[in-house]
Amino acid sequence: xxxxxxxxxxxxxxxxxxxxxxxxxxxxxxxxxxxxxxxxxxxxxxxxxxxxxxxxxxxxxxxxxxxxxxxxxxxxxxxxxxxxxxxxxxxxxxxxxxxxxxxxxxxxxxxxxxxxxxxxxxxxxxxxxxxxxxxxxxxxxxxxxxxxxxxxxx
Amino acid sequence: xxxxxxxxxxxxxxxxxxxxxxxxxxxxxxxxxxxxxxxxxxxxxxxxxxxxxxxxxxxxxxxxxxxxxxxxxxxxxxxxxxxxxxxxxxxxxxxxxxxxxxxxxxxxxxxxxxxxxxxxxxxxxxxxxxxxxxxxxxxxxxxxxxxxxxxxxx
Numbered sequence: 001x002x003x004x005x006x007x008x009x010x011x012x013x014x015x016x017x018x019x020x021x022x023x024x025x026x027x028x029x030x031x032x033x034x035x036x037x038x039x040x041x042x043x044x045x046x047x048x049x050x051x052x053x054x055x056x057x058x059x060x061x062x063x064x065x066x067x068x069x070x071x072x073x074x075x076x077x078x079x080x081x082x083x084x085x086x087x088x089x090x091x092x093x094x095x096x097x098x099x100x101x102x103x104x105x106x107x108x109x110x111x112x113x114x115x116x117x118x119x120x121x122x123x124x125x126x127x128x129x130x131x132x133x134x135x136x137x138x139x140x141x142x143x144x145x146x147x148x149x150x151x152x153x154x
Numbered sequence: 155x156x157x158x159x160x161x162x163x164x165x166x167x168x169x170x171x172x173x174x175x176x177x178x179x180x181x182x183x184x185x186x187x188x189x190x191x192x193x194x195x196x197x198x199x200x201x202x203x204x205x206x207x208x209x210x211x212x213x214x215x216x217x218x219x220x221x222x223x224x225x226x227x228x229x230x231x232x233x234x235x236x237x238x239x240x241x242x243x244x245x246x247x248x249x250x251x252x253x254x255x256x257x258x259x260x261x262x263x264x265x266x267x268x269x270x271x272x273x274x275x276x277x278x279x280x281x282x283x284x285x286x287x288x289x290x291x292x293x294x295x296x297x298x299x300x301x302x303x304x305x306x307x308x
Contacts, residue, residue: 022273026180097271107278117251117278119176124261124271 002090003027003071004118006036006078006099008043008136010050012059013146015096015126015134020060022123023094024069031071035060036078036085048140053077082106085118092119097133156244157181157225158272160190160232160253162197162290164204166213167300169250169280169288174214176277177248178223185225189214190232190239202294207231236260239272246273251287 005023009016023033037057043050050056057075064073076084081102085093086109095103100122107117125133128148138144142151159177163170177187191211197204204210211229218227230238235256239247240263249257254276261271279287282302292298296305 100274119278120254120274120276122274122276124273 001027001031001092002034003031003092003094004034004036004085004088004090005094006038006083006085008038008046008050008056009060010043010056010136011139011146012056012063013126013134013136013139014148017063018123018126019094019096020063021067021069022121024064024067024071024073026092026094026121027071029070033069033071033073034084034088034090035073035075036083037075038078042079046136048137082109086110086113087115089116090118092121094121094123096123097125155181155185155246156188157185157246157248158188158190158239158242158244159248160192160237160239162192162200162204162210163214164197164210164290165293165300166210166217167280167288167290167293168302171217172277172280173248173250174217175221175223176275178218178221178225178227180246180248180275181225183224187223187225187227188238188242188244189227189229190237191229192232196233200290202291236263240264240267241269243270244272246275248275248277250277251279 003023003026005019007016027033037053037060040053060075085106093103093106103120110117126148128134128144129150134144134148139146144150157177157180159173161170181187191207194207214229239260247257247260257274264271280302282288282298283304288298288302293300298304
């Protein structure tokens, strides 16, 4: 299966890892995964500082290599919320609870363009120790670490 | 992975087959699939006649047998829109474009009950030859057959 997934992935936390892992599982050994990675310009809209594209890409590639996934993959720059997902031929989009609305918008746009709609696989967000979502914002705020462990600062 | 899927499945058309096939693929060889099959009483709300539970169950089981899926499965009666999906421990719910809202309701109800939310896998509906969804209603109306072929009546 040909799968697409997207994000800023900074820092690469357990929620992101779940998203990437599921994308490769869904693609299967002979499938492919296209990872849309937000460009530095597009990632600037975030409410926290974001590492450079090259560093975020290296971090993603390192995680994929360590995990030993079999499917082919490539990382491509994402300049807006949709990227090539509105025009490319693929089978399924993997999203989180937060980004499910974007997946639905992508299918509406595909339909308007006369493109086949794609399947949507929505994973649940990974919870931190306090049962709230792990998010990059919370990590940047120093509330939790990449694994959702609470950081009690003095 | 432990997967749940539900429906009336009458007649078992290509859209249903896609839903069932994807459920087994997602479950994997060592996983399990629970199929909620609407009871005759609950299926009565449909705008067309529906075959008896036992006949619909036999048709599902026949398709699963013919397809040679490896995952364990069981068919259980579905008396309302949610069934055991609001209370059981499982990993992912497989739905169609039509039933995505029910999956989201199930996650809200699970959260309210203090149960872990589940992943949602939404397949696109299979299109008939006229690029509209294959549906049981259209088949009962005599517009299309189970494979979405247009039936031109004299």
